[in-house]
Amino acid sequence: MEKLKTFAALLAGFLWIWSTTVIGGEQHDPVYDQYSLQASAESEVVNDLMLVRMQVAHEDSDAARLANKVNTDMQWALEQVRGVDAIQAKTENYSTHPKYEQQRVVGWRSAQTLSLSGSDFDAIKAAVQLLQSRLQVQSMAFQPSDETRRNMEDELINEALNNMKHRAQIVQENMGASGYRIMQLNIDTGHRYAGRARMEATMMRSASVETAPAVEGGESRISVTVSGQIQLQ
Secondary structure, X not given: OHHHHHHHHHHHHHHHHHHHHHHHHHOOOOOOOEEEEEEXXXXXXXXXXXXXXXXXXXXXXXXHHHHHHHHHHHHHHHHHHOOOOOOEEEEEEEEEEEEEEOOXXXXXXXXXXXXXXXXXXXXXXXXXXXHOOOOEEEEXXXXXXXXXXXXXXXXXXXXXXXXXXXXXXXXXXXXXXXXXXXXXXEEEOOOEEOOOOEEEOOOOOOOOOOOOOOOOOOEEEEEEEEEEEEEEO
16 A cells, blocks of 8 residues: 555656656747857958977987987077077977997987077067078968967957848848847957968088078968857847
8 A cells, every 4th residue: 555655656756757847838829930150250360470490409329418408408598598588598499319230229319399489470480580590490480479379369250240240131031021030149350361481491500501481371261250149029
């Protein structure tokens, strides 16, 4: 008898939940006249930031002597650029790997990277020319600075939103509605086209380099996309 009462109570609770769900569902009116739209805006922007990666690399049969060579060259490089306010410098990717011959370690290879960045292209070019006497150029790249990119994105957001409104009005007028309201709106600034100028090179170190590298920053294309949903009224 006790089990029968428990079962009846559980069944009654289930029926109450089911009826509440069904009745509650009937209270929501079907959604009509909703349309998904998308609009975008894009523009070219000047690459005003120069990025250079240079590397110190040596080989030696003695690991301690090798470390001294790399450390000495990198310390010298940092001293050359430390006083130049227009250049931001940082070291990265210090690595040492063994060299093998017939499955025996016969020496070591060590390398460290120096990254230079800034908007003063002439200052960076002059630094690269000087540093090339001991370091190798791994790559040069150009892109918009954070401030330049943000300013352009703000302009493009306004333009993309206006384009979105224009498309919403087209839908409204075509469907004979008196107005519309925005139900959902997404703004995506992640669409950027990598149209940046780039130069890559691996150059032998020499006693001196007589000329600075010839570079041109070029432009990048930045895009903003707006998507969302409207409901006609």
